[in-house]
Amino acid sequence: MQWSGSVEELTDAVARALETGDHHAAVEHIADQWPHLTSSRGRELRELIEGLPFDNWNTDPRILTAIGASYRSVGSPSRSAALPYFHTAQALLDAQDGASVHTVATLRAHHAAALRSLGRLESARELADSAWEVLERDVTLTPAKRVAVQAVTALQQGMIAIHLGDYEAASGWLRLAHGLSDPHLAEPELIECLAGLGFLKYTSGDFDCVEDFVARMREAGDPQVVESRFGALARIAELLVAVERNHLQDAEALAKRVRTITERTDWEPLALYATAAISIINGRYIEGLDHVHHAQQLIRSWEGPAAVRIQCEGMRGTLLMHLGELTAAEQIISSLTPTQNHANCPARFIAGIRFKSGDSAGCLAALQDCERLGESHSSRTMIDVLLLKAAANYDLGNEVIADIAFDRALLFVSRTRMRTPFTLVPAMTMQRMLGRATDRNQPEHVHSVLEELRAGLGGMSGTSIEPLSDRELDVAQHLYLDKTLSEIAAELFISTNTVKTHVRSIYRKLAATNRKEAVRRVRELGLYLEITPY
Template sequence: MQYVPRLPDWVTPRPRLYGALDTAAAGGLVLVHGAHGSGKTVAVAEWARQRAGAGAWVTLDPSTRSRRAVWRRILRALELDDSSRLLAEFESSDPGAFREAIGWALSEEPRVIVLDETDHLDDPEFAEDVRYLVASSAAGFVLIGLAPFFARDALPLLAAVELSPAELALDEQETAAVLAAVGVPAPLAPYVHERASGWVQGTLAVGRALSEGTATRAFRDVVDDILERESSGALVILRGLPGDVQRVARLAAVLGPAPAEALGALAPAVDIDGALAELVSAGLGMWTETERGGQFRLAPHLASVLERGAPETRDSEVIRAAARLAEESGRSADAARLLRSISDWSALRQLAQRSFREALVMDQQDWLAVTRTLPVVVLQREPVLAVLHTLLVNADPRSGASQLRATVALALSHIGNRLQSSPDPVDAVWTTVSLLGAQRVGGRYGAALKTATTLDSLLHSLTARDREEVEPLLPTALVHIGTTRLYSGHVAESREDFQLSVRSPLVSEWGVLHAASAIALTFALEGEFEHAAEAVATVRAAPKPRSWHGTYSASGTHLAEALLAVERGDADTADERLDAIERHFETIEHWPLMLWSRAQSSMLRGVTESAEWELAERIRRRARRAPTSEWMTALLLAQRVDLLLATGQDARALRLLDSARSSTALPVRVARARVRLFAGEPDAAAAQAARILDHDDLPVRWRLHALLVSAVAHSRLGVVESADAASRAAALLVESHGLRSPLTAFPAGDLEPLGLLRADPAADPSADPFAARPSLDRLTAAESAVLAALATHSSASSIASELYLSPNTVKAHLRSIYRKLGASSRAQALARARTAGLL
């Protein structure tokens, strides 16, 4: 077993405990609990060195309160082949998925995991992890703490073996062996055992005092005094040690687990090895083995007392050393708390830069607890800290809209001044990336696009030396630029940025997955589905954590897969892919694309009435937090127009378009042409489609939309040659790119005469997106006659004369016709009648 604590020289084998502890070696669970000084750690360490087999010993501390922090320690200690990937799985918020991945990794060979000081851990999900792994993997656990671990929660339901304080107590023979190890004659052992009742720490203290000859009174009085002193706490013992030893103990309390050289650097005039030996000998600390070598750890109960009162807690040099050790141990949030305690803002900023991704993915809540306490002037002066705080607030679903807006405003308030005042190009890159992130979180996409352009120019203008310094940041900067351009409608340009990020030699595994997923999404958005499918296959084939599914980094792939499924007519798969990232809806930037893709699936199912209401409601609810970009707003608006037209709500669709923030965005222009077509204005629709098609770089998706409007409009106008040309061009795009979803925006009666089919012949014929649109089939015979006359007569009186009806009767029939067709004018009613093929 790796990293078992070093055994003190007085330790004696205790084979009577082996049977219970061997339960863990057989894949079971052992709970070892008892008060401080009861010998829990030493007893388990002695067994582990003798017969535990493969595995690792992990000592917890105040930084390991959460399940995530504990597993990070465990995986690093076990040194599994895929530990780095398993660590990355914490980005997934699905405990079950990670549990299964860990179980799979621990199923190959028996391992024992010893967790010491489990009282620091308070996460019921970890209890579920232990239950699952003991039941389904080859791993066994020994949990050491003051009280039965999770006694009131999950673990009692599992058959666990306990080593209680009574079982840990030394028997008479063991007491004699401990005393003999420190030089106390055997005849004295029975009385010591009687008075100490097998208490390990008390027995050891009595033995040391007797062996050192410090007893000046009667033997029995000495034993009783020592035991009374031990019972009052370790602080009394410490005060009896030399001043240098006390100084080292206070340093150790601040540093936490630390190598001897770290303590020696802070106390160069002290014999560190000698001081640590005295602390171990006095039972006030012990050596723990880690992947970074031996580290001294003060007894937790003594450390907590000293840390609160030690003058070293205000010594900046000591705190910085403690922060370095915490960061090296993978505890960046603890390092941040330490630096925050001495107001070292520069060091905290540098730590945030080094730990940016870890803070956002692994330790969100712990880092947020730090950034929430930063003074406003610090956030204004250090934009990296301000933006990290902003992103953490945004990633917390509990953050309200007003809190997010205030945080964004604070982050942006002084970044511009920092950019103008800082001549350092490396600092300028960091600050500009920070500005870009804050602008997007705040919904300021117009400004973000300008910043992205500035950042792109800045990266290209760096000298070779400066570029080398910012090289680790380049993949992240390129993804930020690409995402900003994507949300501004510059999809092809954004893809180039993502491709550059993937090719960077310093991009992380997660960075590759994130950028590659975004590439797949860009192809799907433009309708390049052959390329989209290839990009998705590349991402799926790449090495990745098992629970990558459903994470932020996977969202681009899930969206691309949903859009691919829509084009195949597979609404179930589309919804399944969207469901995988639904839990991120409140915090993810891709929320507009999630809604847009979901609406496309609804069109495919023919569920349009409820889908339009749900789309509008979710847009309203999500936009309260922060608005999306103008282009994404246009995309969602165009989708709402499609749903409204499918249900016959043409007037609402027109009003919605009139309220558009941008009349020039491509989705809005296409939607406007389609509304004109449904309003009975095919000539205006054809003209608008022609203007849209008059662009060589038009994306495939929008070219197909415009071609379909043109084909249907010319067909209604009777211009057969133009209708055939447009429909042939549309059919070619459908065939060559596998793009079929734009066909769902038109009634089958318009498409079939042009040789175009909305879905495959095997598709469900009842899934008609236009099923809810008012139909002429519901008109009475009299209403049908009035409608037919309406095509050649412009007034109610002339229709009344032809049909031998009164003008009032004709008007009543016309009101009924308009209501049933959802029309508001003569032209619109006639257009819908022609669409249905009844005129």
């Protein structure tokens, strides 16, 4: 069970010691019990310490560590106020001969948490590593004391690893912290551990487990703690799952809550990234770019290879892609390095951009690293890879390969209920592939997905677009025949500017962003299939 004491009981014990003049006992009470209280009752703990005679605690590194750690408490007004206390405690320990291993490791673990909250990720990781190494080397600590500090250190190692995009290491550390949590983690720390594990389930594509971890958080603690920075990661995961499943109302409601509980925390940039992701399903791409910009401002001074940097740049490129800025989007995304196992996979967006540009062979080339990863590729982003592989091969006439890739994607989709990957493939191409898939023998749960997807696309066909005028049909035919604008103008006896006006209207009506995409739309609609281009 979690420690059953309270700050009130500790206050009573300290008061009794002070009444008898036993100042040493008062300090020892606080030094022994503060780890159970600092993350939930930080302000009260500081007030209790300040009530002790100053000379009895101002040079005690244990009490200074307690004050520093108290600034991570729910409702704490400052993240940086902890650092002077940690620095002073470290200086005092450096000046001591034979400093307690327990005190040294505890200080380093909590100092790492403070640095992590400020985005100083490399320094935080170094401190957490050194705390773990000290505990591993020492043979003098009792098992109870060793395990208590190991639980806190493992928790911080896991959260730092999430920031750095090392999701496999994060999973191992957080599972260890959770295994040691009873009775060694305070309630907010346990909730933080569960939130981290829930977020990792999102990165691996196990969406239903995200909901399980949110439920476990609510069972484990006070709603005020769940709806704080300690539970923030799971709430962000919930928001991202809602986006992936195209649940717009749920996503927008969650975004408001997530923005509130992550404000002025190290998870605020990730929350802004998740909020920007809503733009993919509500179409407000400029608003999404503004959220990304805000997130990038917050992480500008962060230290270390934060995963959220890659995520934000990837989102910026994705939104520019949806705005039709394909060249700029590809330049941004091409510079990104994927995170472990392509949990964040820039290649799928490069492939999507190339497909939209009419370069199906280039689309497949962009996916080669994803193909090499095989089953090691994150299933969450593998759906995008498979859909694009199917679309590109279908466009190139490799229908058997296209059908296999598409059916594999549908199996993933039936398990995760993801919908946003379908935004990477033009609707009419998708409709054709869905129609072919419906004609094949599919499991029952896949057939239900197919029906929903076809209904959601609204049966995109030649009759579902805004009709082209006769003159636009003439221009579209010449585009299909790969004529230049000046050649079209000469053959139709109109000005080049008039041709440009018609082309813009054709692009709008066909939902195309360039000539190659418009030509693909013409072919898919079957408008000029009887004509062979030169």
